[in-house]
């Protein structure tokens with residue numbers, strides 16, 4: 001990338017889209033920064049950019065990766081990612097959703113220092129989790145980043161999240177394949193993994209299967225394989241698989257990639273892959289409408305003026321909650337135009 005390019009003055013959506021579609025990583029990074037910005041003019045610009053890039057999105061394989069802190073997510077992404085770029089010729093974008101980093105700017109997830117090899121890999125692009133005041137907002141920005149990365153020619157997207165809360169469901173709603181990393185020798189409750197997360201996973205990988213933990217990992221795998229039989233079949237028709245692996249030694253990494261490819265082939269043949277993407281897009285539309293409406297409602301001046309009074313009335317039992325909500329929504333509707 002020349003210095004000239006770096007300082008290039010990007011003004012229009014067209015400038016951005018052109019750079020992205022030519023695979024210019026600096027322009028891509030700047031477009032993602034725009035997507036993360038709260039400024040209305042940035043939001044408007046990024047929507048234009050997305051519209052122009054849209055025909056070139058959707059051509060990647062989207063993989064979600066989750067697991068408790070310390071399970072080895074970033075080590076796994078480093079090893080798996082390097083295998084993909086160096087041995088499979090893939091172009092990889094690593095994104096993250098970390099709802100715990102809502103206050104601080106950015107997060108440690110997807111941090112370049114945790115993936116030293118990938119961060120200097122010309123075939124990889126790493127972007128830490130955006131900061132935000134809600135999981136929905138953080139997720140919306142990551143989803144836009146994913147589309148921009150696809151337009152820039154990345155054919156494999158990894159989205160990392162911590163396996164401790166609601167964020168897995170959100171990530172599950174934007175990926176094709178969901179991988180859960182587990183530790184050998186500890187039950188899922190001990191690992192802070194909820195049953196619902198195990199149920200969502202297409203593949204359970206027991207990481208750290210190296211040294212004297214190999215046998216332990218094999219036993220854990222057997223146990224999980226048995227437990228998976230008790231879950232109802234998935235709509236994808238793909239029964240969840242279990243493997244052992246080591247991010248440290250690379251053991252099991254090619255097998256995991258092969259399973260991802262098998263999944264892709266089977267679900268593409270059955271039509272589920274495409275249908276799932278369509279369902280996800282529809283769900284996303286509804287989620288975004290809810291988010292935008294909510295934001296407009298709370299930014300509306302008439303609502304803001306009346307809200308404390310309504311809150312008091314509800315607290316003091318002077319007004320039923322439903323009635324207070326109705327009044328505020330009426331105010332919002334009557335005030336006609338919204339703040340966004």
Ligand code: GDP
Pocket residue numbers: 067068069070071072073074075076207208209210245246247248249
């Ligand atoms: P994260 O919090 O899930 O991202 O986990 P990290 O990737 O930061 O790993 C946590 C610790 O586990 C680090 O000390 C890693 O070196 C170690 N670790 C990760 N993967 C493996 C593995 O496959 N085998 C062994 N022995 N250690 C690992």
